[in-house]
Amino acid sequence: DAGVIQSPRHEVTEMGQEVTLRCKPISGHNSLFWYRQTMMRGLELLIYFNNNVPIDDSGMPEDRFSAKMPNASFSTLKIQPSEPRDSAVYFCASSSGAGITTDTQYFGPGTRLTVL
Amino acid sequence: GIQVEQSPPDLILQEGANSTLRCNFSDSVNNLQWFHQNPWGQLINLFYIPSGTKQNGRLSATTVATERYSLLYISSSQTTDSGVYFCAVNPYGGATNKLIFGTGTLLAVQP
Numbered sequence: 226d227a228g229v230i231q232s233p234r235h236e237v238t239e240m241g242q243e244v245t246l247r248c249k250p251i252s253g254h255n256s257l258f259w260y261r262q263t264m265m266r267g268l269e270l271l272i273y274f275n276n277n278v279p280i281d282d283s284g285m286p287e288d289r290f291s292a293k294m295p296n297a298s299f300s301t302l303k304i305q306p307s308e309p310r311d312s313a314v315y316f317c318a319s320s321s322g323a324g325i326t327t328d329t330q331y332f333g334p335g336t337r338l339t340v341l
Numbered sequence: 342g343i344q345v346e347q348s349p350p351d352l353i354l355q356e357g358a359n360s361t362l363r364c365n366f367s368d369s370v371n372n373l374q375w376f377h378q379n380p381w382g383q384l385i386n387l388f389y390i391p392s393g394t395k396q397n398g399r400l401s402a403t404t405v406a407t408e409r410y411s412l413l414y415i416s417s418s419q420t421t422d423s424g425v426y427f428c429a430v431n432p433y434g435g436a437t438n439k440l441i442f443g444t445g446t447l448l449a450v451q452p
Contacts, residue, residue: 258440268427268442281439314382329374330440332384 229333231317237339243305246336249298250319258318258330259292259302268316274300307340314338343368343432345443353449354418362413362446364428372431373404374440375413379424387413387426418450 230249238244250257259271272282274294285292289308294300304311314335320328344367354360364373375387388395388402390411395402399418404411415422425447429440 267444268429270439273439316384318384328372329386329389331386332376334383337382 229317229319229331231333231336233336234334235337237341238307239341240308241306243303244307244338246302246315248300248317248333250300251331252298254319254321255297256320256328257294257300260316260318261313262316263313271302309340312338312340343430343441345428345430345441347428347443347446349446350444351447353451356418356420356450356452358418359414359416360418360448362426364411364443366409366430369406369433370430371433372440373411374429375402376427376429377424378427420450420452423448423450
C-alpha cells in the first residue's frame with residue numbers, strides 16, 4: 226500500500242487567499258484525521274471523520290477552516306481566507322476499524338503551509 | 342483534560358549508546374502510541390501499546406497502565422534514530438479516537 230497520500234507537499238500563499246489541502250487515506254481505512262503541527266502548540270487534532278461523516282470537529286480553530294470527505298478515498302481541508310498564523314504543517318492520518326479508541330493511526334507526509 | 346508529559350525534552354547520544362524515553366499521562370487511557378518524527382518531518386508509527394511490552398528490533402516499549410507511564414527503549418542507537426519521539430494517548434472513556442500528543446523528546450545521535 227502507498228500509505229496516506231497528501232498534496233501538495235508545500236504550499237506558499239498570500240494572506241487572504243483560499244488554500245485547499247488534500248488527503249487520500251490508506252485503502253480500506255474508514256477513519257480519517259486532520260492534524261496541525263506548530264512550534265507553539267505542537268500536534269493538535271483539527272477534525273476526524275468516520276465512514277465519511279465528521280465525528281469530532283472541536284479542534285477546528287474557527288470558521289475560516291472547513292473539511293469535507295465526499296467519499297472513502299478523499300478528503301479536503303480548506304482555509305478561506307488564509308492568515309499568516311495558519312502557517313504550519315498539516316498532517317492527515319487514517320485508521321482501520323470503526324474509529325474506536327483503540328485503532329492505530331498512520332500519518333501522511335504532511336503539507337507545509339506558509340501564508341505570507 | 343488529560344496531560345501528557347515526556348522526558349527528557351532533549352537528548353544527545355553517541356552512536357551505539359542506549360536510551361530510555363519516558364511518557365507520563367495524568368489519566369487512564371485506551372490507546373497509547375509512540376511515533377518517531379524524522380528530520381524530514383515524517384511521522385512514523387513505532388508502537389501501539391496501551392499496556393504491556395512490545396519489541397521491534399532495537400526498539401522496545403513498555404506501558405504500565407496502572408501507574409500511568411510508558412517507556413521507549415532504544416538500544417545501540419544509530420544516527421538514523423535522530424528526530425523527535427512523540428507519545429500520544431486517547432483518554433479512557435473518550436467517545437472518539439482523539440489522540441492527545443505529548444511535547445516530544447528531541448533525540449540527536451552523533452556518529
